Structures are given as structure tokens and as C-alpha cells.
Amino acid sequence: MNILQINTVCNSGSTGRIAEQIGIEIARRGWTSHIAYGRKALKSQSNLIPVGAKWHRYPNALWTRIFDSDSCLSKLSTLRFIEKIKEIAPDIIHLHNLHGYYLHAPTLLNFLGEYGKPVVWTLHDCWAITGHCTHFELCGCLKWKSGCGDCPQKREYPASWFADRSYENHAEKISLISKIRNLTFVPVSGWLGNLVKSSKIPNPKIKVIRNGIDLSSFCPENACVDVGFIPDRNRKIALFVSNIWNDRKGFYLIPKFSGLLGENFQCVVVGVTKKQANLLEKYGIKSIGKTQNIAELAGLYKLADVFVNVSFEESLPTVNMEAIACGTPVAAFNVGGTPETIPNEKIGIMAEKGNLTDLKKAVIKLASADRSEIRNLCLQEAKNKFDAKKTFKEYISLYEHILE
Numbered sequence: 001m002n003i004l005q006i007n008t009v010c011n012s013g014s015t016g017r018i019a020e021q022i023g024i025e026i027a028r029r030g031w032t033s034h035i036a037y038g039r040k041a042l043k044s045q046s047n048l049i050p051v052g053a054k055w056h057r058y059p060n061a062l063w064t065r066i067f068d069s070d071s072c073l074s075k076l077s078t079l080r081f082i083e084k085i086k087e088i089a090p091d092i093i094h095l096h097n098l099h100g101y102y103l104h105a106p107t108l109l110n111f112l113g114e115y116g117k118p119v120v121w122t123l124h125d126c127w128a129i130t131g132h133c134t135h136f137e138l139c140g141c142l143k144w145k146s147g148c149g150d151c152p153q154k155r156e157y158p159a160s161w162f163a164d165r166s167y168e169n170h171a172e173k174i175s176l177i178s179k180i181r182n183l184t185f186v187p188v189s190g191w192l193g194n195l196v197k198s199s200k201i202p203n204p205k206i207k208v209i210r211n212g213i214d215l216s217s218f219c220p221e222n223a224c225v226d227v228g229f230i231p232d233r234n235r236k237i238a239l240f241v242s243n244i245w246n247d248r249k250g251f252y253l254i255p256k257f258s259g260l261l262g263e264n265f266q267c268v269v270v271g272v273t274k275k276q277a278n279l280l281e282k283y284g285i286k287s288i289g290k291t292q293n294i295a296e297l298a299g300l301y302k303l304a305d306v307f308v309n310v311s312f313e314e315s316l317p318t319v320n321m322e323a324i325a326c327g328t329p330v331a332a333f334n335v336g337g338t339p340e341t342i343p344n345e346k347i348g349i350m351a352e353k354g355n356l357t358d359l360k361k362a363v364i365k366l367a368s369a370d371r372s373e374i375r376n377l378c379l380q381e382a383k384n385k386f387d388a389k390k391t392f393k394e395y396i397s398l399y400e401h402i403l404e
Contacts (some may be wrong), residue, residue: 038102
């Protein structure tokens with residue numbers, strides 16, 4: 001069997017690591033795994049296929065900023081990529097994120113409709129069912145159910161400074177998707193699956209497969225001892241982690257929340273830019289830049305007394321599962337697929353979205369619990385619910401079922 005995955009990145013970030021792990025499971029079966037990527041790829045066990053030149057994403061992004069659509073330059077590179085697809089002749093084409101300024105999505109979707117090969121589309125966000133945005137929970141927009149237009153998030157990723165083509169984008173996307181005859185959507189949460197059912201896509205075929213994590217990497221045994229700072233043993237550690245920090249991820253809440261927790265807690269934020277680090281420093285908050293070192297990240301999870309997720313929009317927050325797998329309980333806002341990552345209230349407590357008082361109570365309660373007991377509960381739940389090996393085997397079963 002020959003499987004081609006397409007994603008913005010490979011073996012980098014959460015979606016890139018998921019694609020890589022699926023590729024590893026494919027290879028274990030003696031099948032051939034290809035991963036096409038547009039922006040970044042770390043060392044991979046799959047055959048890598050770059051889509052377009054690295055510098056292409058800059059004019060592509062500028063075009064999107066002006067016209068709210070994929071650029072002509074990305075169309076040319078996508079047509080060349082399509083020739084590569086025909087050359088490797090995959091049995092199944094597996095899509096992940098098509099946004100990210102690296103390809104011309106309408107051209108690819110149109111080709112898939114004509115090509116006739118089975119398509120699996122893992123939905124990590126809501127982009128496939130909207131005319132512009134990747135998430136809409138923060139602003140509460142429901143236009144995607146009937147037809148986008150006059151987009152309230154025009155300036156959000158993938159941002160447009162001038163044009164608003166959300167109506168046209170939405171209509172074109174739904175039309176092209178509807179023409180892909182053998183298409184199976186794989187939302188990463190039941191919450192996201194219900195959104196797809198409510199979308200304009202007619203009679204979507206849906207198979208929910210929740211993301212798992214590599215329990216051999218995210219575990220106390222793999223945790224790096226040297227995490228870059230010496231913790232104050234007299235204070236509890238509240239850890240915040242994100243690949244990208246912005247208002248949607250709740251970054252602006254962290255200084256205020258740190259003040260609410262008081263001197264008994266040391267807040268540590270991972271994944272910040274230099275500008276964000278300088279801001280947090282004014283509030284006495286420890287910050288750490290982005291890291292691809294999983295052992296270091298596992299060490300930070302293990303070191304923390306509580307992992308705190310202040311995000312307003314989540315399809316299925318992988319960071320929650322990573323923290324629990326390292327023995328650390330989670331306090332988070334009740335948004336999106338978050339409930340599907342918190343098996344019970346002993347190892348995780350959800351607060352009302354945006355309610356810092358509720359979140360503070362959750363953090364204090366979890367931090368006050370017996371550390372050894374809660375750690376054991378976390379590890380057991382991770383083993384039962386989050387093992388990526390089970391998740392990726394579900395993809396193999398799906399491939400086999402489709403080809404049968």
C-alpha cells in the first residue's frame with residue numbers, strides 16, 4: 001500500500017508529529033509512506049516531498065493579506081505537486097492542514113475530485129467548513145452553517161487586510177469538497193465531528209479518531225532533568241505551553257492570572273517570542289522560548305504542579321494529554337474538544353470559558369492534592385486513553401476498510 005499525507009509541516013508541531021507517527025505506523029506494515037509538506041520538515045522516516053520553494057510562502061501570505069485567497073504563485077507550485085502525485089500514484093491521499101500559504105487549495109481539491117482516489121482528511125481545526133477562519137468559537141460566528149460573508153474575523157489567520165472573499169471562498173470550498181466522491185473526514189474530536197455534520201457539506205462521511213501521544217516520549221522516565229531554570233521549591237509551579245501564543249490562546253490573561261494566584265505560585269510560560277518574554281518578565285513570570293526537544297518539554301510537564309490551559313479555542317488540546325502523560329493534572333477552560341482530554345475531575349478540572357476565578361479554584365484544588373496519588377492517576381489514565389499506538393492503528397484500519 002502506498003499512502004501520501006499532505007500537511008503544512010512534517011515532524012514539527014502537533015500536526016507535523018501526528019503525520020510523522022502515522023507514517024511510522026504505515027512503514028511498520030511494510031507499506032510506503034510519503035509526506036508532502038510546505039513550510040518545515042524535521043528528520044522523518046517517510047519519503048518527504050516539498051511543495052513549492054521555501055520563499056514562496058512570503059508572496060503567498062502577502063497575496064492572502066490583500067485578496068483573501070490563495071495566490072497564483074501557489075497555484076503553479078500546486079500544479080507541479082499534482083504531477084508528483086500522479087508519479088507516485090498513492091492508493092490513498094491523506095490530507096491534514098491545507099492552509100499555511102504553501103499550496104493553492106482550490107486547485108488541489110479540484111484535482112482530487114477528478115483523480116478518483118480515496119481521500120482521508122484529518123480535521124485539526126475548522127478551516128475545511130468555513131470561508132476564512134480556522135476557529136470561530138471565540139467570536140461565536142455561525143455563518144459557516146449557511147454561507148459565510150462579511151467575516152468578523154477577516155483580520156485573523158489567515159488574515160486579510162483588505163478584501164473579504166469569505167462568501168466566495170466558502171461556496172467554492174463546499175462545491176469542490178462535494179465533488180470528491182470517496183472522501184472520509186476524520187475530525188480529531190467528537191466536538192469537531194458534530195460541527196462537520198452541521199456544515200454545508202452534504203452527507204459527509206465521518207470517522208472520529210482522537211489524537212494520541214507518544215507515551216514513550218511524553219512520560220516521567222523521558223523527562224530531561226535540566227529544564228533551563230532552577231525552580232523555587234517554596235512555590236507551586238503553574239505551567240502554560242503553546243506552540244504559538246496569541247489572544248486566542250489566552251496569552252493576555254496570563255499576567256492577570258499570575259497575579260490572582262499570588263506569591264504561592266510560580267507561573268512558567270513555554271513557547272513565547274522575545275517580545276512576549278520581555279512582557280512576562282515585568283510580571284515576574286518565567287518564560288521559555290519554543291522547543292522541539294521533547295525530553296525538555298516532558299521535564300517541564302513533570303516539574304509542574306499543575307498545567308494550565310487558558311485557550312479559548314481548541315479542537316483537541318494535545319498539550320493537556322502531554323501534561324497528564326507526564327503525571328501532571330490539568331486546569332483548563334471548557335471549550336471545544338477539551339472535555340475529551342480530561343477523563344475525570346481527579347486529574348483535571350474545567351472552568352467556565354474566560355472565568356479566571358473558577359480557573360484559580362481549579363488550580364489551587366489540583367495543586368493541593370496528594371502529588372504521588374494524582375501522578376499515578378494521571379499515568380494510568382494516559383495509558384488507557386491517550387496512547388498514540390492505538391490512535392495510529394485506527395488509521396491503518398480505516399485505510400484497509402476504505403480499500404476493501
